[in-house]
Amino acid sequence: MTRARLAIATALISAAAFSGQAAAQAKEQFVPVNSYWVGPYAPGGSGIAAGMIDYFKLLNERDRGINGVRITWEKCETEYRNDRGVECYERSKNKGPTGATLIHPLSTGITYSLIEKGTTDKIPVVSIGYGRTDASDGRVFPYVFPLMTNYWSQNTAKIKFIGMKEGGMVKLQGKKLVNLYHDSAYGKETIPILETQAKMYGFTVTHIAVPHPGNEQQAQWLQIRQVKPDWVILRGWGVMNPTALKAAAKIGFPRDHIIGVWWSGAEEDVIPAGQAAKGYIAAGFNAPGADHVVIGEIQKHVYAKGQGELEDKSRLGTIYYNRGVLWGILTTEAVRKAQERFGKGQPMTGEQVRWGLENLNIDDRRLKELGAVGFMQPLKVSCMDHEGGGAVKFQQWDGTQWKLLTDWIASDQSIVRPMIEASAAQYAQEKGITRRDCSTEK
């Protein structure tokens, strides 16, 4: 009998622990933090998750949440794998009094897997600076938000920057570019737009693929040495980045002619390459450094009380950590906007947050209030345009830290937007989706 009683007691305790969260109908806003703390991309995943959670903690500590609604979260390890990402999403989507607020997949592959699921479950899929580029057309993808900037926009900004460096866009005529990309969905996204721009401006571009994970690049850099390009665009991720820089140093290619995308422009990408990385330029949509007001606030209200997520405090102010803070800002601003319409001080559902995301308008005044002037660009999202920003800053690694080279360089939407609309229209036709009419919606 005692054994049976013990078994029943264990079962009851487990059941209580399992359902404990659902019982409390407090005023809470639940945000799933599905990221990766292991594997080759762990620095990015852990940094972004830490930044986002620290920002939530800051709001909870300093402002009692968003108008009194405390933010709660739960971490889930996706290991950068699609099936784990889907499993984490399914596990977390119904937690909290109103379900998951939105989902940050933190991986292009997982974003693709979640687009249909998020649309069916009415949970916005927010892919900041990655994900499915043609989801910028909000008429076809109502629940997908590639905020801040997407791959194609940043590519046009990059070509603008190269043109700037060369002394004018006309000087691009006849120049040779190499696109060294990570052989994955993420890596291949910019090939069509580079081809379009090559035709437009008269430069030639050679696309060279690096198979995942990218720690063997001898063959690729030998090919680059044969091509003798003027510029190399590094579209890498994880360990591919420092390997590329070391290989470039070996063949003597000047690092200040290598332009990395924003997933190749963090401290973890350059420090392992040591001296080889000096002079390397990368794009970014959030500024580096710990001397921003919002980072100072996090240090004052969260780390001073020993509540910070980062075990290694020197990571405060690094690119990925700041990016996570940006994630947190966008998440909470969307909830705040949704509350303006659907009830201030109430927890918001995914559907309501979708409206909040679509009507997000973070202008310079709001940036000042947030303490994020210069940290992130102003953002205006609309039904037609789920990207909202499109500009990037360029920074250069001087051996110890990233130094900003430019201010915000806008993208060339005249090239990007028609391609996005064409691609979205093809998707809509394949799936039988009718495009929303933005003028009729409020």
Place this chain on the structure above:
Amino acid sequence: MLYREAGQFKSTYAEDQQIFPIRQDRIALAVFLAFALLVVPVIGNQYWLGALLTPFLIFSLAALGLNILTGYAGQLSLGTAAFMAVGAFMAYNFVLRVPGIPILLAFVLAGICAAAVGIVFGLPSLRIKGFYLAVATLACQFFVLWALQKFGWFSNHSTSGVITAQQIVILGYAFDTPARKYLLTLGVVAVMALAAKNLMRSETGRAFMAVRDMDVAASVIGIPMMRTKLLAFAISSFYCGVAGALHAFCYLGTVEPEAYSLDLSFRILFMIIIGGVGSILGAFLGAAFITLFPIFLSLASSWVNDLFGVEISHAVVSNLESIIFGGLIIFFLIVEPQGLARLWQITKEKLRLWPFPH
């Protein structure tokens, strides 16, 4: 006491040769299948159906395929995920390019394509064995993934190489909810598992086992080596191809070639090692263990967090998973090389004597 076959007399050959000769076994299986078919879709929530049971069924089908090749025919293969990728992409292409094709026919054709690829990469098995054959199948794994990425035809020239599987409509009935996808997967897996079990009890299966045990002796007594080995590759790849098609259509919905990496091939190999090589039930037990255990670990860490307030870092949990799997594989290979299936068999044998100890 409960598991005795006293009073069950077989009067025909068919009764004597059936897969489950003991009536209690048949009743238990019928109850289990009825539960899986009728009760689970009703009581299961989306998380259980979509993220746990469906992938469990799909990977048990893939593990079944690998078990036929490695467990029954003795040909070590590391290309399982590549065959799944072929199945997934070819099913997508058949549905895309042949208008109005029934989806089950597309799955079968995709399986046949995977079988063709399997035969091509199984040709080295006529010359090399064991570890060296594993390396040859490794070549298959890398080559197939490269080909799927290089030739845009496979992904319908999408810029990112990601394909979105079409909706499944059979006889006008759309399989779009997790419950329906689960039922479709369960039906396909049940039918194919039955086919595999019967195949392994037939002459083909005995030929496979003869090749596994001592292929020289097998060829001496007249079993044709080329035909038998290539048939093993073909059947195994067919199963993996159908599993891959189900993986794309009923589980993830969007697939890219990286999802079928070498990592997945190793996972399926671990499934059959832990579950039991050379056993149909072993494929299911191993797949259940490998798909559900990591989720159980992370759920357990969150329970520990709720109950005791101690936060176990996710990095620790993920790495713990790898450590435990590695440890278990070594444990099983030393202590019980025939895996969980053998443990189940021992349980049944003890059950026959219960409540007596011997």
